[in-house]
Structure formats: structure tokens, C-alpha cells
Amino acid sequence: MVSLLAVAGLLAACAGDDSGDQEGAQQEVTEQQGPAGAVPEGLDEFYGQSLTWQDCEDYATSDTASMAFNVTGIECTRLTVPLDYAKPDGETITIGVLRHKADDQQRRIGSLIMNPGGPGAAGMPAAAQTASSATDSPLSKRFDFVGFDPRGVGASEPQISCLTGEERDAERAEDDEADTSPAGVRKQEEDQRAFAEKCAERTEHGEQMLANMGTRDVVKDMDVLRSALGDEQLSYVGYSYGTRIGSVYAETFPDNVRALVLDGALDPNQDPTDELVAQGEGFQQAFGQFADWCAKRQDCALGQQADQATEKFQELVQPLIERPVEVGDGRKLSFDDATTAAAQAMYSEQLWEPLNSGLNELNRNRGAALMQLADLYNERNKDGSYATTQDAFTAVRCVDDEPVTDRQELLATERKYKEVAPFLDNGQPAGGVRDACAFWPVPNTDQPSTPEVPDLPQTLVVSTTNDPATPYEAGGKLADALGGSLLTFEGNQHTVFLQGNQCVDKIGADYLIDLKVPSEGQRCS
Secondary structure, rough: OOOHHHHHHHHHHOOOOOOOOOOOOOOEEEEEOOOOOOOOOHHHHHHOOOOOEEEHHHHOOOHHHHHOOOOOOOEEEEEEEEEOOOOOOEEEEEEEEOOOOOOOOOOOEEEHHHHHHHHOHHHHHHHHHHHOOOOOOOHHHEEEEEEOOOOOOOOOEEEOOOOOOOOOHHHHOOOOOOOOOOOHHHHHHHHHHHHHHHHHHHHHOOHHHHOOHEEEHHHHHHHHHHHHHOOOOOEEEEHHHHHHHHHHHHHHOOOHHEEEEEEOOOOOOOOOOHHHHHHHHHHHHHHHHHHHHHHHHOOOOOOOOOOHHHHHHHHHHHHHHHHEEEOOOOOOEEEHHHHHHHHHHHOOOHHHHHHHHHHHHHHHHOOOHHHHHHHHHEEOOOOOOOOHHHHHHHHHHHHHHOOOHHHHHHHHHEEEEEEEEHHHHHOOOOOOOOOOOHHOOOOOOOOOOOOOEEEEEEEEEEEEEEOOOOEEEEEHHHHHHHHHHHEOOOOOOOOOOOOHHHHHHHHHHHHHHOOOOOOOOOOOO
């Protein structure tokens, strides 16, 4: 699952950065707005803590964050929370928080807390980008836009740390997945086990931190944040995996919910294997839309026959398994990087042009453009280091879901994925490789389940008809489970709210401001 932030960052990088510098250093301001609303027993000091707001420059831990923070009107702070909520008197950690204050403070409703997805995506850059792009939205007048980096992520401390930049580069270049011989499977599983061990060894607090990285812990952090900001109830916008955060928050703190916008929903009751297959179907459907668009162009890298696009794409990328393409600085474009670039481009029609350009380059045995797309997906910084996203993605997933260890189930899932998403197929037999979660040093603490929240205030679920990562049907299931309203967007992209569609943005703003839900069957295009 990729966050909204990855797409926004990629678009900004392709277009160039035209934002202005922040206007001078910001003075520190300490506020105590909490405790507000209900306070769980033993957590008074956390819920009532003061927050010291300051300039955001020192909070940027990636190129994406540095670019996002290059705007005016934002301020940052650190929220202190228990490492383990079962031991509130034990170790503490901090959560990075960014705020853009409401333009009309006299009519301010409260804070609008946002999460861009992942899991593992940083919320501070996402909130900064939204505040910068949504200046004409009535939401910017009535709400403080607030983003937080979930525990272990970005500016939150300590960070999850598993692989060095050099190790991540090497992992991407290897294309080990193509070797599904018994020896190849053993090698891949040894690498997965080593990854899990490195996460425990290199992350501060080790296994204790890994055990408390899940969604159940993130929603507790978010409730502390709500109170420290002075809000008796939560107003929240969650994208993609952020919809799981929203639904788990609703189950955990139902009386603290004011409004939830959940865009690009995960099926709340879908196990990881079914979710993977459904996502593969979504990517293939989006690739078909890309192929139709491309076939109308004289410069289409895949030719003018859309029904042959998958075959043409594979003719281009499968040779990379044996002959990766040099891209400079000692790096080579692998099959994995090329398909990552293509999958990234399925998240937004605005990325189809860069993908076609990259595939035309590959036709000429050049790979720089596709590598740029893959680097931005993986959040590789200019200095060769990486943002925390990929490490955190695995850390959260391994404690949120029960690991799949049955070889036959893994083989069946892999074969099904190749069947439903043939453009991503490496052309090799299924291997049934167990991933890092099978070797994770701590047990899972959660699993997918249908939320049961009677008497929850009305929620708004937004679902896109041709969403490649979170299929449209999942939105309807989540809306039904929460007793909320479903807004359908007819389009080809992953998530849509506050991204420029006037119909969706107006309905979402009306809901968040006035708690007005759309009529049944409402659609936007």
C-alpha cells in the first residue's frame, strides 16, 4: 500500500519545486490546551501535557519532508507518549506533529488530524502539502490542519531502523524473487529472517518497540494528541491504510469521534492474502486504463494495440532480470525497480506521462526515468539514505496481521496474484517464500476484523471506482460496517479528497464543517 504522500512527492519532483522559502525562523510558543474530553486512567500527564511549537526545519528527516516543509504558516512540536500503554510509568517515546492554524480563528471548529496511509507513511509532510494546496478550501478557514508521524516513523523518535541505504539498494538490485529453486527459496527466506533480526537489533528499545508499533498503539497516540490539542472529540481524515487507523480509533474511542472521512478504504475483514490478490486485480485494471490511454498516442512505448500492452510491457521489463540497465552512480535498473515504477504510476493519471517516457527510454536501453519513479516510491534521498517508510511498513504489518507461514497457502496466493496481475509477473514459477513477518521476533497484536461500533456518529467513506490499491468494493463494506455514508468517485486514481475535485471536496468539507452527509448513492466524477 502506498501513501498519498508518495504520489504527491513524485508529482512535485517531476514538476520541479516552485515553493517559496519559509519567512524567517519561528519563535517557540508553549501551549497547554489539554486535557480535553475523556482521559483514560493513569494517562493524565500525557493527555494534559503542554506542547512547544517551533520552526519545522529540524523535523525534516527526508528529502520529501524538506520539500513539503518549504512553505509558510506551519509549526511543529513533539508529543510524548508511553512506549507501552500497559506500562504508562515506563519508557516514553515522542511523536512528531505539524500544524497549520485555521485562517479564521474566531470561527475555528478545532483540529483536523490527517494520516496519508502506508502503513508507515509520515503524516507531517502530508499535512503541510495539504495546507499549501487547499488554501481555497473552507476547511483551511475552520480547522487547524494537523499531521503526525506515527510512532517509529519520520520525525518521531526513536525511528524504526532495519536496513542501511546501501543494504536497501542491494536488496532492490538483486531480483532474488526470480530464483524459485529450492536453494533460491532458502536464500530468500534467509534474507527475510536477517531483515527481521536487523530490525530488532538496530531499533532503539528493540523488541519492545517492535511489539508496540501496531495500529492499536497508533490510535492511542492519536487520542493523546487530540486531548493535548484541546479537542474534546476527533475530526479526522485518513487515506488508504489511514482508513484502518480511523476505524480502529472508532472502535477504541467511539465517544471521542466527531467526524471521520475515510478515503481509499481497506476491507476491514479481509485477510492479508485476499487483500494482496484484490490489490493485484486493482493494479491490472488500472494498467488496462493506462494501456487504453497510451495506445491513442503515436509515442506509446507499448504500441497502439491496447490488448497487447501487458505482453509488450513484459517484453520490455523481463530481460532486466538477467540484464539490468546501468543508470549511473554504480546503480542498475532491475526488474523489481521497473515494475515498482509502473505500479507507482497506476496511482494517478498524472503519472502516466512519466511512465510512458520511462518505458520509451527503456526501449533505448536507458533506465534513469524509471529508476527515478522507483526511487520516489521507495523514498530514497539524494544522499543515498532512505526514509523510514519501507521499514515501518513491514514493522506495522507484522504486528497488525497474523503471519502467513503455510507454504501451500503462499504458493496458491502467489499463483493467483500472477494470474490477476500478469503485467507484474516475472515469468518464473511461484516460490511460496515466507516473508519477514514469518520470522518477526514478536507476535502480532491485532488482525483484520469488522468494526462493531453501535451509535457511532455519521462517518463519510470515499471510494474510487478504478482505485488500483484499495478496490472500490472495500469502501462499501467499510461504510456498511460503520453505519456511514458512501461517496463514489468515478476515476482512475488512489484516493481523491482534497486533491482538486470540486465535487468530492465540497461534499467532504460540508460533512466536516456541518456534519452533513451526502444523499444515498451520491457520485462524483
